Amino acid sequence: MxxxxxxxxxxxxxxxxxxxxxxxxxxxxxxxxxxxxxxxxxxxxxxxxxxxxxxxxxxxxxxxxxxxxxxxxxxxxxxxxxxxxxxxxxxxxxxxxxxxxxxxxxxxxxxxxxxxxxxxxxxxxxxxxxxxxxxxxxxxxxxxxxxxxxxxxxxxxxxxxxxxxxxxxxxxxxxxxxxxxxxxxxxxxxxxxFMDEREIEKLQRYGEGWLAEHPLNEVIIKRSLRFRELIDKVPPELKSKTSEYFNSDTIYETLAQGSNESVESLQEQEQEPQREEQNPEISWKPEEPQINDAKPVVTLNEQRYQAIVKIIERLPSKETIVDFGAGEGKLSVRLGNIPQVQEILAVEPTEKLLLRAIKRFAQASLQDGYVSPIPLWGSFYYYDERMRNKDVMILGEVIEHIDEYRLPRVMETIFGSYQPKTLIMTTPNVEYNRIYEMQEEVRHKDHRFEWTRAEFAQWSNKWASQYYYMVDIDGIGLEVEGVGHPTQIAIFTRQVGLEK
CATH class of the missing domain: 3.30.1610.20 (Hen1, N-terminal domain)
Structure with a gap:
């Protein structure tokens, strides 16, 4: 440095x-x-x-x-x-x-x-x-x-x-x-x-004379203080004098993602639905009955969760589930309400996200009859005997975070060693990015790659054939002719008696 x-x-x-x-x-x-x-x-x-x-x-x-x-x-x-x-x-x-x-x-x-x-x-x-x-x-x-x-x-x-x-x-x-x-x-x-009110004092001391007049005043304060309890204590003399100080995160999140829009135009959009987990995927309105002439807005993340839950509900065997790359546990926590489910392993390599998942699981476990997920600290690169022979394994928006040249070894572990009865895998459809009018090649900075529909089908069929699985490929989200769905999904079913 x-x-x-x-x-x-x-x-x-x-x-x-x-x-x-x-x-x-x-x-x-x-x-x-x-x-x-x-x-x-x-x-x-x-x-x-x-x-x-x-x-x-x-x-x-x-x-x-x-x-x-x-x-x-x-x-x-x-x-x-x-x-x-x-x-x-x-x-x-x-x-x-x-x-x-x-x-x-x-x-x-x-x-x-x-x-x-x-x-x-x-x-x-x-x-x-x-x-x-x-x-x-x-x-x-x-x-x-x-x-x-x-x-x-x-x-x-x-x-x-x-x-x-x-x-x-x-x-x-x-x-x-x-x-x-x-x-x-x-x-x-x-x-x-550790952050406390001394952070506000720093901004007062070193931002005196310029911070309140800065066009990105709100962005600077939010990223400097991070926590709502601190942001709410910011004195008036530190806040922007040219625009009303806002309560939502619209401007902060959008500018952090690199938008070229003006602060004023973003302030006008504050009432618009927020993107989940800083994901640049657009929220779509599903074709559902209207209530008071207003359709509920469902994010693509939410549509993925709903689709995966429905698939699992229809499976004949679903007593044991592994959610690989569980993150904050937003999908794992829903699985505990599925009838017949007896065990859910929420596997995540990032300690910070796993701690958030544990908190979410603890709150959900207060429900009667709820099967609380078991948080596990783990990774594709470390074999864990506890993941073998489960009924369902989920890789939701995970594979694109792995270097493409490493995928064969990862899939050897998944299909060859763990051998789940059903594997559910989702990943972005790169062809759909132009619908979002994205300038970037991929939807998230940590994505190592994103596949076209043909590439995803080629890889999926190759893995299914190599490891004695059948595979069904579909999409999630609003379909656009010639482009497909924003999310691709493959459902692998093990052919019992043929596997290695």
Whole structure:
């Protein structure tokens, strides 16, 4: 992680006094397993550049960490990208300049606007480049975004969100650091520590004089505070003075997904149905009897859940079920109400989602006669004897999150080792994306691929033939002629006596 600050023009050397760092000395500290270094790469009368460089100790990252045994821990990038973690080091190393404290003789330079070039990264953000620009351009910065060059051969790297930001503008050093201290955590949407009302105090202190006037004020506050109980406590002086502060998440979610719509047009749409789980799939109105001339809106996620439940209800054998990739347990929790079901294993590799699922299961288990799902921490890549020979296994919107070249090995585990009597698999239909007028190749940033109907049928028939299953292929959602359904579904039935 690094931040480079370059000042150009007369008086550039004053940057060192504001930073309270001697250009002849190397600032080198170790903080909580991170090495923080600051050095001057250029120090001339009209140009000064200082670089703050932070590197984690890979051993300290996992030593005594509560996430040390988490399946996804090894692919976590938070400790290697500019985030709230990095901001804590900016504050410790650059705190003098951030707070505008310096020797009395240099106080006039605190309010002196320098020609600054700020470069920081790598930044991993779910915001599109257009939204990133809309965060900084209102603060009078010219924004240039650069993506790193990699030698990887597989396609996933083409969709990487990691990038470097270059900001150019005439601004005081203190204000520049305040902008970064507020906006970097908002870009990353990640906090590495317990959050309380002190977060609001930070926004008040470092957002004073600019945050309330920012066009994306609501987005910044929501991503900075994250929790409704904190957001509701935001004082009026921090809220936008140009528009009514809203209660829904429409603007926040849409901008986070990279929409180019204006804040005003989004505010007009606040009463529209929300997308579930930040999924860019459109909500469709089903052909059902109207009540008071209004049709209920059912999201595609909801239609998937309903379709899977109906399929299972019609199966002759459904006593034991495995929901692979159960996430927050939204589908698993419904399965407990199906007659004849006796056991439900909700398998999820992400600890955070599994904890949410456990809470949902506990609430549902208060019902009489309800079969509460059993949460299991697991992954396709780790064989688990408990999943063998179940009546039903569900892979709902899961396979597209796996690298395509790994699928044969995963399917060997599913069909060859676990051998469920019925396997229900759903995945997006990439042909349908043009109906959504999407610019992206896939519907979610974590999708490794999305198949056409022909590709899905080819793979499904191949697996069915290889592992002695019959397969029926259908669709879920509103069908469009020549395109098909937004979701593809395959139902595999094991041919008893023929399997390996």
């Amino acid at each position: 690094q931040l480079a600050i370059k000042a150009s023009g007369e008086g550039a050397k004053a940057l060192s006094f504001l930073l309270a760092k001697n250009p002849q000395n190397l600032y080198d500290r170790t903080e909580k397993g991170y090495r923080v270094r600051l050095t001057y790469t250029v120090f001339a009368a009209t140009e000064v550049e200082v670089v703050l460089f932070v590197t984690p100790d890979p051993v300290e990252l996992v030593k005594n960490s509560p996430d040390a045994f988490k399946i996804t821990q090894y692919i976590n990038d938070r400790e290697f990208v500019v985030s709230s973690l990095f901001c804590s080091y900016v504050r410790s190393a650059l705190g003098t300049a951030l707070n505008g404290r310096t020797l009395e003789e240099y106080l006039p330079w605190v309010n002196h606007p320098f020609k600054l070039n700020l470069c920081f990264g790598p930044l991993a953000s779910d915001m599109s480049d257009s939204v990133v620009r809309r965060l900084f351009e209102p603060l009078a910065y010219d924004v240039n975004i650069e993506y790193g060059q990699t030698g990887y051969q597989f396609k996933l790297k083409d969709k990487s969100s990691a990038r470097f930001l270059n900001l150019q503008g005439e601004v005081t050093l203190q204000n520049a650091l305040k902008h970064l201290y507020v906006l970097i955590p908002a870009l990353d949407n990640y906090k590495h520590y």
